[in-house]
Amino acid sequence: MTDSATTPPRQPMAALPGGEVTEGGPMLAADGRPLKHSLNRALRREKLRAFLLVSPLLIFILVAFVAPIADMLFRSVENQIVSETLPRTVLALREDENLPEAAPGEPVYEALYTDLFIAAEYKTHTRLGSRLNYESTGLSSLFRGTGRDVGRFDTDIYTDQFIEAEPALEDPVAWSNWMADDDIRAALPQTADVWDAWVKLTVEANEDDPLEEDVEDFVYAALYRDLASGAAPAGFPDVDVSGFETVSIKALFEESDEDWVDPEVWQVIETYSPAYTDGYFLNSVDMMNGPDGGAEWRPEDEQIYLKLFWRTMWMSLAITVSCIVLGYPIAYLLSTLPLRSANVLMILVLLPFWTSLLVRTSAWKVLLQQQGVINDTLVWIGLVSDTNRLTLINNATGTMIAMTHILLPFMILPLYSVMKTIPPSYMRAAKSMGANDWTAFWRVFFPLSIPGIGAGSILAFILSIGYYITPEIVGGTSGVFISNRIAYHISSSLNWGLAAALGSILLALVLTLYWLYDRIVGIDNVKLGG
Amino acid sequence: MAALPPYASTGQKVWHYTYLVICAAIFFFLIAPILIIIPLSFNAENFFTFTPEMLALDPEGYSTKHYRDFFTNPDWQVPLWNSLKIAPVATFLSVALGTLAAIGLSQPHVPFRRAIMAILISPMIVPLIISAAGMYFFYSRIGLQGTYWGVVLAHAALGIPFVIITVTATLVGFDRSLTRAAANLGAGPVRTFFKVQMPLILPGVVSGGLFAFITSFDEVVVVLFVGSAGQKTLPWQMFTGLREQISPTILAAATVLISISVVLLVTLEVLRRRSERLRGMSPG
Structure with a gap:
């Protein structure tokens, strides 16, 4: 209001009921x-x-x-499994300078020995193996095999030599006293760490009392490393380890499986050691983390997901287009008929809409079979010979037919609600000015119905790209969508990270379309059942 | 297009009838696959196509043995009861929470209305397989995976958007002066709600409830992941049947489900008309 500057401020003439006017002050309410x-x-x-x-x-x-x-x-980005299962190895790998040209040095293998021993007791090494197997085939069996061997590694020579030099070292109670002393712990960092791990393992995994169990070999191995590096804590038995017979743990691993000295294996472990990874996402688009740390394409024969995304997109598009082609005439007919007959015909649209998805899918499964009703009819009419029945199911055709049928009501309903609002007088006006039927339709009616096409298409497309049940049942192998692959990774291959990454990409796609739909139609305007 | 004017040219007539034939064909495509299930389910043989006896309308060719199987075989009865145990509870949750929220959202001043609406509608938009995957991961973390309540919770979440949409639609035409009049006459908010608002929005609530019920009753993807064998529902049993050993009992089950859909459809139509009459709109 710009006139407030030119006219004098108006006195409030009437207050709200119960209110009163005070001269010059603000207007007051009843209270x-x-x-x-x-x-x-x-x-x-x-x-x-x-x-x-x-x-x-x-x-x-x-x-x-x-x-x-x-x-x-x-x-989809979480990757704690490597650093949780092999915490010491991951730390040691960070210090190691041999990679990527050669296998890492002895300290990494010493750390791996401890980690793998513990993991094998908890039986988590197989899970880690399957996780790393997604990135490089063969790692699953490597972890499984060495997980069996690691308890029998010849590291007991340290145990024997220590006990021979100082029998008190065999006593778990003495050990627990030493390990309660902060000075000793500070002087023997590796031993303290490994001891804690062993105690935890004994209590948790084996449900034993550590004070009554034999201390495991890997604790003595760690003690040897601490003492050999010159530690001599007060209060701990003074053992001279300089004359000890030693064993290379790296050699033991190589003996168990020579893949352990393959730098590529270590490269994979190192690449996937951070707590978060883009590996699953790269895998979802057929890429992987290469040895140099950059993303690169997977081998040709392992590239499936981009193809699958592409197929999901174009099949959804084809289904949407067939829905427009089939839905438009119906919606047009319904919108031009008198309301009463339109409502009767509407039942034919709403009944499929309301019928269980499984019912409609089973109907198509039954109809499209080689010995099904459609093929029987075609043979009976003589269009197809009996020996030469059409393959309508377990391929892309099956998915297209069944999904078009299932999504057609979702196209007709928004189209109808838009067409109903187009006044019939527009068409009559066009004709009275000389347009023929086609021009009147194409130049007047059709442009006005485009919002309906837009709404119906986005709806059908969104529903279609996320479909799982129907492609699973009628799609065979060539007619399945990305959803089926997600389900496969959740329930069969158990590669949850990849399933989550594929799901996230699909979700991003759908949400973009949802946003578009909201901009064009408005979510408040979603109508159900006409 | 409704009726051909008397002055229509031959070309117009031909096109008009061609168009009607095309429409009839599309309607046939829509409805025939569903209707054909019904006679097939009375097949006396274990075939999925019409036997010569059936085509000859010979009573020998028809039997109700698949229905007997459906209603006596525990493979079908247990899932049916599971469905009937899950769907009503999920529907109740959706309707109770959804109606309350729809009333809240219809108030004139709601902060972040658009964002809240978008979140509440999202279970309908997000592909089921993604919801199922997320729920499977998250519910296993919190110990709900494979439990009855896990499935109920998941299904209630999926039904919410339908309740929100239908109830919001009835509230659009709601005359707010009615609640003010009630308050003016001394009714408290609770009484106003049950005596004035509720009867008027009831058709919307019931149709939202029907949508939520059918969502849960029909749902298979989420229950496949969130449920365990103990929560096997009817659609799940149909799905396994279709994927593994397809038995003709599926057609009997499908026919039963079609009858349920018809009942629901009729109920909804009646409700819609009643709602429009109550709100003073002309019956459609």
């Missing part, structure tokens, strides 16, 4: 507060009340739905 404050307070209360009504559901959705999605996104 004597300034009206502005009262109104603000009322507004705040109203907002709070609305928010309180919404909040139970919001919390519910956040816990039951949004948190799971967030968890999936997290899993």
Whole structure:
């Protein structure tokens, strides 16, 4: 209002009911507060009340739905398994300078020995093996095999020599006393660390009392390393280790499986040692982390996901287009018929919409079979010879037919609701000015119906790219979508990280379309059942 | 296009009838696969196609043995009961929370209305396989995976958008002066809700509930992952049946489900008309 500057400020002539006017001061409400404050307070209360009504559901959705999605996104980059299963090895690898040209030095193998021994007791080494196997084939059997061997490594020579030199070293109670002494722990860092790990292992995995068990070989091996590096803590038995017979742990690993001295194996372990990785995402687009640390393409025969994404996209597009082609005439017919007959015909659209997805899919499975009703009819008519029945199922054709049928109502309903709002007088006006039927339709009606096509297409496309059930049942191998691969990785190959990464990409795709849909149609305008 | 004007040219007539034939063919495509299931389910043989006896309308060719199997075989009865145990509870959760939230969202001043709406509608938009994957990962973390309540919670979340959409749609036409009048006459907010608002939005609530029910009753992807063998539902049993050993009992199950859909469809249509009448709109 620009006129406030030119006209004198108006006196409030009438206050709200119950309010009173005070000369010169602010307008007051019935309770004597300034009206502005009262109104603000009322507004705040109203907002709070609305928010309180919404909040139970919001919390519910956040816990039951949004948190799971967030968890999936997290899993697509999470990679704690390497650093959790092989913590010492990962640390030692960081210090190592031999990679990537040669296998790492002895300290890495010493750390790996401890880690793998513990992992084998917890039986987590096979899980780690399968995880690393996704990145480089063969690592699963490597971990499995050496996990069996590692308990029998010839490291007991340290145990024997220590006990021979100082029999007290055999006593777990004496050990636990030494390891309670902070000075000794500081002087023997490796031994202390390994001792703690052994105690934890004995209690947790074997449910034994560490004070009654024989101390494991790897503790003595760690003690040897500490003492050999010159530690001589007060209060700990003074053992001269200079004359000890030694054994190379690297050689023991090589003996168990010579892949352990393959720098490429170590490269994979090092690449996947950080707690977070882009490896799953790279895998989802057929790439991998190369030896030089950069992303590179996977070998030709392992490239499947880009193809699968591509197929999901173009098949969804084809399904959407066939839905437009089939849905448009129907929606047009419904919108031009009188309401009563349109409502009757609408039932033919709504019944499939309401019928269980499984029912419709089973119907197609039954109909499309080689011995099914469609082939039987075609043979009976004589269009197809009996020996030469059409393959309509377990391929892309099957998926296309069944999904078009399933998604058609989702196209017809938005189209119909848009077409209903186009006044028929527009077409009549066009014709009265000389347009023929086609021009009137193409130049007047069709452009007005485009919002409906847009809404229906996005809806059909969004639903289609995420479909799982129908492609799984009628799609065979050539008609499956990316969703089927996600399901496969969750339930069969157990590569959850890859499933999560594929899911995240699909989710990003769908959310972009959802955003578009919201911009074009508005989520508030989603209508159900016409 | 509704009716051909008397002055239509031959070309127009030909096109008009061609168009009607095309539409009839598309309607046939829509409805025939569903209807053909019904006679096939009465097949006396274990075939998925019409036997010569059936085509000759010979009573020998028809039997109700697949229905007997469906209603007596525990392979089908246990999943049916599981479905009936899960769906109503999930529906109740969706309806109770969803109606409350829809009323909250219809107030004139709601902070972050668009964002909240987007979150609440998202279970309908996010592909089921992604919801299923996320729920499988997260529910195993918190110990809900493979439990009855895990499935109920998941299904309730999937049903929420439908309740929100239908109830919000009825609230659009809701005359707020009615609640003010009730308050003016001395009714508290709770009484106002149950005596004035609820009866008016009831059709929306019930149709939202029906949508939520059918969502849960039909759902298979999420239950496949979140549920365990103890929560095997009817769609799950159908899915395994279709994927592994397909038995004709599936057609009997499908026919039963089609009858349920017809009942739901009719109920919804009646409700929609009633709602429009109550809100003073002309019946559609």
